Amino acid sequence: MRTTESLPELQRKACRLRQHIIRMVGVGKAGHIGGSCSCADLVAALYFRVMQVDPAQPDKPGRDRFILSKGHAALALYAALAERGFFPVAELDRLKQLGAMLQGHPDRLRTPGVEANTGSLGQGLSIANGMALAARLDGSDGRMYVILGDGEINEGQVWEAAMFAAFHRLDHVIAILDRNGLQAMGPTKTRLDTEPLSEKWRAFGWFVIEINGHDFGQILNAFNQAKAHRGSPTLILAHTVKGKGISFAENNGAFHNGIMNQEQFNLANRELEAALDGLQDQP
Amino acid sequence: MTEAQPNRVTYGSTLVELGHRNPRIVVLDADVPKSTNTCQFQQAFPDRFFNCGVAEQNMICVAAGLAASGKIAFASTFAVFASMRACEQIRTSVAYPRLNVKIVATNAGLDNAGDGVTHQGIEDLAIMRSIPNLTVLSPSDPVTTRKAVLAVAQQDGPIYMRLGRNLSPLLHNENVDFQIGRMIRLREGTDLTIIATGNMAHAAVTAAKALSEQGIQARVLDCHTIKPIDREAILAAANETMGIVTAEDHSIIGGLGSAVCEALSECCPALVRRVGLKDCFASSGRDYRKLLAYFQMDATAIQAEAEALMQSRRAVKVPSMLTECPAI
Numbered sequence: 001m002r003t004t005e006s007l008p009e010l011q012r013k014a015c016r017l018r019q020h021i022i023r024m025v026g027v028g029k030a031g032h033i034g035g036s037c038s039c040a041d042l043v044a045a046l047y048f049r050v051m052q053v054d055p056a057q058p059d060k061p062g063r064d065r066f067i068l069s070k071g072h073a074a075l076a077l078y079a080a081l082a083e084r085g086f087f088p089v090a091e092l093d094r095l096k097q098l099g100a101m102l103q104g105h106p107d108r109l110r111t112p113g114v115e116a117n118t119g120s121l122g123q124g125l126s127i128a129n130g131m132a133l134a135a136r137l138d139g140s141d142g143r144m145y146v147i148l149g150d151g152e153i154n155e156g157q158v159w160e161a162a163m164f165a166a167f168h169r170l171d172h173v174i175a176i177l178d179r180n181g182l183q184a185m186g187p188t189k190t191r192l193d194t195e196p197l198s199e200k201w202r203a204f205g206w207f208v209i210e211i212n213g214h215d216f217g218q219i220l221n222a223f224n225q226a227k228a229h230r231g232s233p234t235l236i237l238a239h240t241v242k243g244k245g246i247s248f249a250e251n252n253g254a255f256h257n258g259i260m261n262q263e264q265f266n267l268a269n270r271e272l273e274a275a276l277d278g279l280q281d282q283p
Numbered sequence: 284m285t286e287a288q289p290n291r292v293t294y295g296s297t298l299v300e301l302g303h304r305n306p307r308i309v310v311l312d313a314d315v316p317k318s319t320n321t322c323q324f325q326q327a328f329p330d331r332f333f334n335c336g337v338a339e340q341n342m343i344c345v346a347a348g349l350a351a352s353g354k355i356a357f358a359s360t361f362a363v364f365a366s367m368r369a370c371e372q373i374r375t376s377v378a379y380p381r382l383n384v385k386i387v388a389t390n391a392g393l394d395n396a397g398d399g400v401t402h403q404g405i406e407d408l409a410i411m412r413s414i415p416n417l418t419v420l421s422p423s424d425p426v427t428t429r430k431a432v433l434a435v436a437q438q439d440g441p442i443y444m445r446l447g448r449n450l451s452p453l454l455h456n457e458n459v460d461f462q463i464g465r466m467i468r469l470r471e472g473t474d475l476t477i478i479a480t481g482n483m484a485h486a487a488v489t490a491a492k493a494l495s496e497q498g499i500q501a502r503v504l505d506c507h508t509i510k511p512i513d514r515e516a517i518l519a520a521a522n523e524t525m526g527i528v529t530a531e532d533h534s535i536i537g538g539l540g541s542a543v544c545e546a547l548s549e550c551c552p553a554l555v556r557r558v559g560l561k562d563c564f565a566s567s568g569r570d571y572r573k574l575l576a577y578f579q580m581d582a583t584a585i586q587a588e589a590e591a592l593m594q595s596r597r598a599v600k601v602p603s604m605l606t607e608c609p610a611i
Contacts, residue, residue, distance in 0.1 A: 061353075108351070108380050115351065117380045123372060126341045130348020130356070133333065137309070138352070157372075160341035168333075 014044040020079035034242040036075040038180040055085035062140040069124025070149030086113035122155025151183025165233040166205025173233040180242035213238030290446040295320030297432040313360035343372035350382040362388035362404025391445035392532025399567035409537020419510040420444040423484035424454040430461035472502035476520035483530040490585035526554035535559035
């Protein structure tokens, strides 16, 4: 079963996701490389180890659900859905094309496996709350996993949703904050600084786990803790690197929605190829 | 047997009726359940009722999540907050993915007279009408309100419905044929047509009776569906009568009057005079009916517009519209 893959296998999957991300963006076109790569390991862990989903039955009742609230990182989601078999990998090459199933931001009506139409920041956690209420009414054990951006949490609705989830003790809501420290126009600290994050989410009634969002051991451990936790929602505060895995994009605000030239595109592919090679020998 | 009562009260009792019939019905409210009357459902089905607090944006997206999991989610608050505070949530999280969320907003128009401008939803029809995938309803009386609530629960997909808070007299009998998108003829007439929605349908009937005494026979149409608009009934009115007066407790910009003019100007240009709030904010008033009269949105105003329309048709020229907003 694919959901029991080893850590090196998960690392290889994450590398594959990043390769798809780079290929989807291509040369000379803007694409959200930074935020897609910062959450790629988290998305890989969810789709290839943590979540109970069935590509043959994307609407299966009682399934776990993933909501990419920071919808601009759609490339990471699309790559994972394709690799997991929700649609052919070839669809990735038609991203944003007229008539294609893959929109600039996720659309649940067009794309199998997409659970919510995100992209307008701040709405995903609320949607997950509704899904968790429905699961509770139905006696289902499905979990709602939500990735939030650290720029996204500037939005007031996130905090409405945070209060709501805690008030209703929605322990099946598991949010992951992709804390890469950069938002579209620069460092989060110099815009609307949301620190202290851990204390804030605790004060809002959440169980908080702080991890390195690129360490699969820590990621899986956090998800296990979150699933076992009862009585309140969980926030996994995942410290990440924007553009992770692509040297020139790492911690580089220009690649929030950046354009690669041919040289950069080639370099990114070589780096990911080398990273995959390095993982081949591991069990 | 349905009685004269505020449409919001009918909404509450119909929700309970639906709740007994269908376990998929859930109801959300932004902490005004006594005003919206969702409190009736709250009492009957506490497990399926969610008071979301004064947080409308979260409420709409919670409703979207419930609907995405197979529930039929009714979400209620005042029209001004549903359509404006949570506007983008309705657009992106509900209408775009065509989720089965029913936004039922009360305190439509000036009918929250005392609370004044902050609580008067005068733009909701204009805003909601422009959002794709959204059906927009504005029933007039208790009979059609009940039928509308039952109909939207049956119809898969997002809807916005506005309801009044004040007493609604009965306009229709129980056997009335209510279909989403089809106007209901309240009165026959061949001289001119009054197309009214929501609370104004009653005023339209009153105006038509007064006009009849002067020998003017006005057709009255109850336009309970603002989108999709009943083009057939509008074109028939334009072809068969001398002109149209629209009446709505809403801004004259973007609502029923605009929808009627849009339909006509493409196929069958006709003289239209719009009764509604004339591009101004209203004010507080202790009495809803007096407030409507002050802003020229009552039966007398409809009658005056109808008379002006008939006169201008006789003179074969179009007079300038009354567009001055009365000073407070």
